[in-house]
Each structure stands twice: as structure tokens, then as C-alpha cells.
Amino acid sequence: MTCPFLPTRRIGDRPVQELVVHAMRTADGAVVELEEIGTFPIAGNRAVALGLLNDDSGKSTAGAKRNPLDAVRSDLRRAFAPRKAALQARRVIDRHVHRLRSSDDPESIELVSKLFTPIAAEALLVSLGLEDEALEHETVTFFEQMQAEAMKSLLSPGLLVLARRIVTSSCVTPGGFLENQQLIRGRSTDDLSELVVLLLMAGVEPVANLTAMTAHTLLSEPRYPTPQAAYDHVVREDSPIYPGLYRTSKQALSINGHDHPAGTLFFVPVVATDVSERHFTFGAGPRRCVGQALAEKLVLGTVHALVQMGVDRVRECSWRAQLPRGLRSLHCSFADGR
Numbered sequence: 001m002t003c004p005f006l007p008t009r010r011i012g013d014r015p016v017q018e019l020v021v022h023a024m025r026t027a028d029g030a031v032v033e034l035e036e037i038g039t040f041p042i043a044g045n046r047a048v049a050l051g052l053l054n055d056d057s058g059k060s061t062a063g064a065k066r067n068p069l070d071a072v073r074s075d076l077r078r079a080f081a082p083r084k085a086a087l088q089a090r091r092v093i094d095r096h097v098h099r100l101r102s103s104d105d106p107e108s109i110e111l112v113s114k115l116f117t118p119i120a121a122e123a124l125l126v127s128l129g130l131e132d133e134a135l136e137h138e139t140v141t142f143f144e145q146m147q148a149e150a151m152k153s154l155l156s157p158g159l160l161v162l163a164r165r166i167v168t169s170s171c172v173t174p175g176g177f178l179e180n181q182q183l184i185r186g187r188s189t190d191d192l193s194e195l196v197v198l199l200l201m202a203g204v205e206p207v208a209n210l211t212a213m214t215a216h217t218l219l220s221e222p223r224y225p226t227p228q229a230a231y232d233h234v235v236r237e238d239s240p241i242y243p244g245l246y247r248t249s250k251q252a253l254s255i256n257g258h259d260h261p262a263g264t265l266f267f268v269p270v271v272a273t274d275v276s277e278r279h280f281t282f283g284a285g286p287r288r289c290v291g292q293a294l295a296e297k298l299v300l301g302t303v304h305a306l307v308q309m310g311v312d313r314v315r316e317c318s319w320r321a322q323l324p325r326g327l328r329s330l331h332c333s334f335a336d337g338r
């Protein structure tokens with residue numbers, strides 16, 4: 001059975017995921033074919049989705065190579081623990097908001113590049129134990145360029161060069177995650193660089209994007225009048241960043257009359273499982289997001305700071321036509337000046 005809806009490129013700047021989400025609600029267990037995500041059976045049923053996410057061997061596909069996160073998962077969870085995340089987020093947001101307040105161009109702030117990406121990049125590097133302004137700046141520039149030029153094909157090689165410079169920086173904080181991985185765990189520069197590439201991909205654009213989507217919802221949808229309400233809406237009902245996760249089944253599954261042998265690659269939608277309050281925006285099971293606490297603090301803290309600065313409307317914005325779904329730019333105006 002094939003999903004009866006439009007390929008994503010034909011929906012222009014309407015939210016790409018409207019259609020994906022619709023498919024998830026209707027095509028439970030059936031095979032869905034969608035440009036950009038491929039052709040997969042959908043695990044849209046909550047029990048099946050949770051089963052696949054919990055029963056996890058650490059690989060998303062049968063033939064996938066070793067997962068570099070396996071060796072560092074518990075160290076990462078400690079480095080990004082909620083209390084530490086809250087402190088780091090506060091510090092980084094305060095610094096950037098202060099900088100923005102004292103900049104002298106109040107009328108034309110493009111928030112994704114001026115605030116959201118810099119906050120996400122710096123918070124990630126600081127949490128890893130790196131305080132190096134030049135490298136922070138380089139990281140932000142890299143992601144800005146990527147946004148502007150859609151240079152996804154250069155992503156991996158470019159990021160690997162950047163990650164190597166991060167790992168070998170002389171400004172690594174004593175006792176921080178990076179130094180501990182080098183000195184105590186004895187990880188090589190190559191292994192750590194590979195890990196930092198993954199973390200940069202997982203932790204910069206998604207945070208910037210979720211911040212932009214939350215701010216946009218707050219300013220354009222009166223039904224969600226507070227940062228928390230806007231955030232909850234985006235996380236539960238929209239499909240920020242990832243349309244879904246991929247998992248290979250270990251046993252044969254029959255879903256809504258569709259039979260799937262063991263070893264089938266399933267698509268688990270991040271939102272719109274059959275129970276409306278359940279979502280997988282940050283995953284579930286052993287591989288759930290290690291950066292969730294940091295991401296939540298950064299997004300809510302940044303949007304809250306914008307409200308305090310008197311942000312009152314979206315002047316202009318542009319949505320990405322392709323995945324990952326989200327805002328490429330967001331220009332806002334401020335009622336009381338800054």
C-alpha cells in the first residue's frame with residue numbers, strides 16, 4: 001500500500017510535516033513512500049513504536065557500522081545532566097542576550113543567525129568543556145553558511161575539520177568532558193573528532209530550529225500565549241527537525257493486518273502516534289536524546305528572554321522547503337526597543 005499524498009517538494013513553504021504527520025495518523029503499519037524519507041512501514045502504533053525504540057541494539061539499520069556513541073553514552077549523560085545543563089544554558093543565554101541588547105541595529109534582527117545558532121553552538125561547546133571564542137565563532141559561521149547555502153553535501157568533511165580543531169584546542173577546560181575523554185578514557189583524536197561531529201550535528205541546528213519554531217508559534221498563534229505553551233505545542237503536535245526515527249525489527253510484526261518479517265526497517269514518527277499526548281521528539285528507550293535537558297532550557301530560556309526584551313511580532317521569515325523541517329530565518333520587531 002502506498003501513501004496517497006503529495007511528494008514534499010510540491011508543498012512549497014507550507015509546513016512540510018503537515019503531510020508527514022497526516023500520513024502517520026492514517027497509515028499505521030502500512031508502507032509509506034515519501035520523498036526524502038524513503039519507503040518504510042510506519043510504526044505509528046504507540047505500542048509498536050515503543051517496542052522498537054526500547055528493544056534497541058544501538059544500530060538504526062541492520063548493516064550499520066559500530067555506533068561511536070556506545071562507548072561514551074553514560075559519560076555524555078553525566079556531562080549533559082539536567083542540573084549542569086540548566087546552569088550552562090543560563091550563562092550562555094545571558095551572555096548572548098546582553099550582546100544583542102547592546103547591538104545598535106534594533107530594527108533588523110535576524111534571530112536564527114544572530115541569536116539562536118550562536119546560543120546553541122556555544123552551549124554545546126561549553127557543555128563539552130571547551131571555552132574558545134575563536135572556535136565558537138567558527139562553529140557558528142559554519143552552521144550559518146550551511147543554512148544560507150544549503151551546503152549539506154559538504155557537511156561531513158567540513159564538520160570533521162572543525163571537530164578536529166575543537167578536540168585539539170588548547171582551551172579545553174580541565175576536568176571537562178573532552179579532557180576526561182582524552183586523559184582518563186584515553187580516546188584518540190580520531191575517535192573524539194568523530195564523536196564531536198555527531199554531537200555538532202545532533203546539538204546545534206536542532207536547538208536553533210526548535211527555538212525559532214517556538215518563537216514563531218508564540219508570536220503568530222494567539223492560542224499559545226506563553227513560551228511554555230508554544231514549546232509544548234511545537235514538540236507535541238508539530239514535527240521539529242526529525243520526521244521520525246529508524247529501527248530494524250528483531251522479530252516478525254503484524255500491524256493492522258500488515259505482516260512485516262524480522263529485520264524490517266521501520267519508520268517511527270516522532271509525533272502523531274495513536275495517543276495524542278505521546279511524542280518521540282527526543283526519542284525513547286536506551287537511545288533517547290542525551291541533550292534533551294539542555295535543549296529545553298536553551299529553547300525556553302531564549303524565548304523567555306525575547307519576551308522580556310519586548311519582542312512583539314514576526315516581520316519576516318523563511319521556511320525550509322526540504323527536511324529538516326524548520327525556519328531558515330526569523331526577523332522580529334521589538335515593541336519597546338531593547
Ligand code: HEM
Pocket residue numbers: 060069073076080124199202203204206207210240241242245246280281282283284286287288289290291292294295
Ligand atoms: C531540539 C533539540 C534536539 C532534538 C529535537 C533532539 C532529538 C533527538 C532524538 C529524537 C534522538 C533519538 C535518536 C534515535 O533514537 O535514533 C536524539 C538522540 C541524541 N541526541 Fe538529541 N536532540 C536535540 C538536541 C540535542 C543536543 C543539544 C544534544 C547534545 C549533546 C543531543 C545529543 C543527542 C545524542 C548524543 C543522541 C544519541 C543518544 C544515543 O544514541 O544514546 N541532542 N536526539
